[in-house]
Amino acid sequence: MKPARFDYVRPDSVDQALDLLARYGGDAKIIAGGQSLMPMMNFRLVKPAVLVDINRIPGLEVIEDQGERVRMGALARHRMTATDSMIASRIPVLHDAMHHVAHMTVRNRGTFCGSVCHADPAAEIPMIVLMLDGQVEVASASRRRVLPAAEFLVGSLVTALEADEMVTGITIGMSDPQSGWAFEEFSRRHGDFALAAVAVTLGVDADGAIRNPRIGMTGVGETAMRMRGVEALIDGCHPDEDMLGEVSEWLNDNLVPNTDIHAGADYRRHLSGVLAGRAIRAAYARARTLRGKQDE
Amino acid sequence: MSEHTDDLVAVTVTVNGMTHSRRIEPRMLLSDFLRHGLGLTGTHVGCEHGVCGACTISVGGRSARSCLMLAVMAEGLEIETIEGQGTPEALSRIQKAFQDHHGLQCGFCTPGMVMAIADLLAHHPLETDDQIREGLSGNLCRCTGYINIIAAVRELARERGPLT
């Protein structure tokens, strides 16, 4: 199918974009990479009256090292995030996750911020943003605000963004260099949306117990999630069969995944337990190795 | 800022080295612009939601889904399509490798495959079959079973050598 009619505007600055949003509000839609919006417009699931193309606004296609945090500008493409060497060394869990975000051709255009604004319940980026204390920079013509990812991501394809607002950038925390990490995903085809995916970072203490675990999951709920329940369960423990069994059980009791044409809820629950076990083990092994190097 | 509130808007793009100007509706997909506006029907349209890869072209030197771009978004950009590759008499290197390895049957997916492979060869390591498969994971082929396409890319990657 083809998109319904709309007016097209191509602002040259963020201020111009915000003026347009102030003028048209709910009738307008921002287009960034277009890799989620265009399919929905082609199917006429979305029919904006005005399309605001931000692709030519200078200064947005950036990834910035802020020391403790990294900032993705509104036009940081998936390809940039996936191949950024600072991210590969300082936030390896994001580097690994990017490997699973769509395919080469889609990654050339799709954006980090667009993925978070789209808020697909099976997307990898919102999960990482939740897990690593993401802060979403939101602007309108009359005010600026910064929302924690957990407040920004409201539900399946639903965010806290008002009609006259746009996201100008997102920051996430760098990982502790001593922490282990792992990313495990199952999808039908490489680069397709996850049936279930788990991301883990954790440290180990001198006794080999898990410390400061962070766990994110996607594909198994209304939104991507930070799994504080599982984090509490494994904090201070050694990852043996019993502990991982408890994790599976917890997930089985607490997750409410969707059933769709790709997989049923039971299967997704089962996958979550298996993937969480693998990811926790792998992150733990890495953390042990890193700690070993430090103790030498 | 450019703002369009009338029905037709002017767009100028360079396709395979030739510059074209047309007046079009903002909602015209780049794939339709190439096919219907310019008569370049080598770019195929399979799904129009980004899944099949048949419509893959190159925009500014990187592969893109032409069904997920509006023609107006391509204003001023350099585009390459399959028509820029070779002719039946003088196939491009990628096309020749497809011929040598029997990398196509019906040929519907082939223009998108070739354009994706051009990006892979220009920017990606392709040291292992896994990397080749992953690089092509966004392009569907319902005929070949991919084996011969992979073989063609393997040869092209060997010929190219490591990325510098």
Ligand SMILES: Cc1cc2nc3c(=O)[nH]c(=O)nc-3n(C[C@H](O)[C@H](O)[C@H](O)COP(=O)(O)OP(=O)(O)OC[C@H]3O[C@@H](n4cnc5c(N)ncnc54)[C@H](O)[C@@H]3O)c2cc1C
């Ligand atoms: C074949 C295919 C496979 C894919 N597989 C995956 C996958 O495995 N994992 C995954 O995570 N994603 C996947 N995607 C989606 C892809 O990652 C998109 O790039 C991403 O979801 C949206 O980013 P975008 O820049 O393309 O946003 P757009 O499509 O331009 O916009 C998406 C939404 O966000 C809004 N928006 C965008 N930017 C802003 C902004 N700065 N401020 C306010 N609102 C904004 C738009 O108005 C729109 O509502 C896939 C896409 C395709 C076509």
Ligand code: FES
């Ligand atoms: S037609 Fe564009 S990806 Fe299928």
Ligand code: FES
């Ligand atoms: S050759 Fe027929 S779809 Fe690929």
